[in-house]
Amino acid sequence: DAKTTQPNSMESNEEEPVHLPCNHSTISGTDYIHWYRQLPSQGPEYVIHGLTSNVNNRMASLAIAEDRKSSTLILHRATLRDAAVYYCILRGLYGQNFVFGPGTRLSVLP
Amino acid sequence: EPEVTQTPSHQVTQMGQEVILRCVPISNHLYFYWYRQILGQKVEFLVSFYNNEISEKSEIFDDQFSVERPDGSNFTLKIRSTKLEDSAMYFCASSVSGAMNQPQHFGDGTRLSIL
Numbered sequence: 001d002a003k004t005t006q007p008n009s010m011e012s013n014e015e016e017p018v019h020l021p022c023n024h025s026t027i028s029g030t031d032y033i034h035w036y037r038q039l040p041s042q043g044p045e046y047v048i049h050g051l052t053s054n055v056n057n058r059m060a061s062l063a064i065a066e067d068r069k070s071s072t073l074i075l076h077r078a079t080l081r082d083a084a085v086y087y088c089i090l091r092g093l094y095g096q097n098f099v100f101g102p103g104t105r106l107s108v109l110p
Numbered sequence: 111e112p113e114v115t116q117t118p119s120h121q122v123t124q125m126g127q128e129v130i131l132r133c134v135p136i137s138n139h140l141y142f143y144w145y146r147q148i149l150g151q152k153v154e155f156l157v158s159f160y161n162n163e164i165s166e167k168s169e170i171f172d173d174q175f176s177v178e179r180p181d182g183s184n185f186t187l188k189i190r191s192t193k194l195e196d197s198a199m200y201f202c203a204s205s206v207s208g209a210m211n212q213p214q215h216f217g218d219g220t221r222l223s224i225l
Contacts, residue, residue, distance in 0.1 A: 030210065032210045032211050034213065038153070041218075042218050042219075043114075043201045043203075043216035043217050043218045043219050044145075044153060044201070044203075044216045045216065046213040046214070046215060046216075049211060049213060051211070087153075091210045091211075092210060093210065097143065097145075097155035097158055097166060097168070098145075098153075098155065098214060099155065100145075100152050100153035100154070101152065102152060
C-alpha cells in the first residue's frame with residue numbers, strides 16, 4: 001500500500017470545524033482512502049472512506065483532491081469527544097490488512 | 111449498532127504461559143483480523159482469516175501464534191508461550207468482505223500484560 005503523510009498533531013477549539021490533511025502523492029488509481037480514529041483506550045474506529053469523489057456521512061466529510069494526491073477529513077463541529085488520533089490509510093488491490101501510521105493527534109480545547 | 115466484542119479486557123499472564131484472547135465478530139461478517147498495539151506505538155497487523163483459513167499474516171505472526179474459529183461466533187488468538195515483548199493491546203476486527211472499499215470494525219481490545 002502507498003504511504004501517507006499526516007501532521008503529528010493539531011489543535012482545535014470546541015464547536016469549530018477541523019480540517020485534517022493527508023498527503024498521499026504515490027497513490028495508485030485503485031487505492032481507496034480510508035480514515036479511522038482511535039479514542040483513548042479504545043480500538044480504531046472507522047470514520048469514512050472514498051475513492052475519487054467527496055464523501056459525507058454522519059461523522060465527517062472527506063474531500064479528495066482532483067489529482068488524488070491529498071485528501072482532507074473535515075469534522076464540521078469539533079466536540080471534546082472528537083479528541084483522538086486520526087489515521088489516513090490507503091488500501092489497494094493487494095493485502096487485506098490496514099497499515100496504520102502514527103496518525104494525527106487531535107486535541108480539542110473547550 | 112452491532113459491534114465487535116473482546117474478552118477479557120485485561121489479561122495478566124506469567125512469561126512462558128499460554129494465553130487465549132477471544133473475540134466475537136459482527137454476525138454477518140466473513141473476514142476476521144487480529145492487530146496489536148504496543149504501548150505508545152503504531153497499530154500493527156497480525157493476521158487475517160477467511161473461510162476457516164489464514165489468508166494473510168505478518169512477520170510478527172510466527173509459530174507461537176495461532177488463530178481459530180472454534181464455533182460459529184468466536185474467533186480466538188492463541189499465544190503458545192508468551193514472552194515479555196508480547197505485552198500489548200490486541201485488537202480483533204471483522205469486515206463483511208475483504209474488498210478494498212470495505213471498512214473493518216474493531217473491538218476495544220484486550221490488554222495483555224506478561225510478567
